[in-house]
Amino acid sequence: MQSEGKTIQGAFSVLGSLALSYMGMITVPIVMLCFVMIMDYITGMAAAWKNENLSSKKGISGVIKKLHYLIAVCVGIIVDWVIYSCLQEMNVSLSVYTFFGLSVTIWLIVNELISILENLKKIGVPLPKFLLSIVKKLKITTENVGKSESEDDKNE
Numbered sequence: 687m688q689s690e691g692k693t694i695q696g697a698f699s700v701l702g703s704l705a706l707s708y709m710g711m712i713t714v715p716i717v718m719l720c721f722v723m724i725m726d727y728i729t730g731m732a733a734a735w736k737n738e739n740l741s742s743k744k745g746i747s748g749v750i751k752k753l754h755y756l757i758a759v760c761v762g763i764i765v766d767w768v769i770y771s772c773l774q775e776m777n778v779s780l781s782v783y784t785f786f787g788l789s790v791t792i793w794l795i796v797n798e799l800i801s802i803l804e805n806l807k808k809i810g811v812p813l814p815k816f817l818l819s820i821v822k823k824l825k826i827t828t829e830n831v832g833k834s835e836s837e838d839d840k841n842e
Contacts, residue, residue: 712784715791716759722798723752729805736809755794763787796825 727748734740765786773780799821807813 712763712787712791715788715795719755719759719791719795719798722795722802723755726798726801726805727752729802729809733805733808759787759791759794762790793825793829796821800825 730748731740731745734744763784763786766784769786770780800818803813803818803821
């Protein structure tokens with residue numbers, strides 16, 4: 687029984703190491719996204735508890751929503767991989783190959799940070815106004831980068 691557990695643990699370690707080495711520069715943002723998703727869930731539950739609005743249905747819905755975030759990141763990574771692979775087949779080399787996955791991850795991190803700050807406000811934690819302002823500006827900037835690039839494509 688113990689050897690099966692060690693085999694499973696070893697398999698997960700190998701698969702995890704392979705995934706991390708393959709993902710390269712997107713690894714840290716994905717770990718950060720997981721961290722802020724957990725913090726958002728915790729602060730959201732605390733805010734709901736403080737406001738006597740705690741609901742298991744909302745809690746499960748929040749977990750499902752966060753799983754969908756990870757699916758969105760995976761879609762971005764797959765799009766990056768498809769584009770990178772196609773360009774390699776055409777003998778075009780790129781130094782960066784994680785644009786869409788990284789963009790989706792950063793956008794979701796900023797969204798989660800805004801949600802954490804909103805939850806802390808609901809709990810009653812005094813927050814400096816500049817912090818919420820900075821995070822909201824980051825979100826707008828991230829959204830505008832995506833919009834300006836799609837507009838550039840239309841103009842060509």
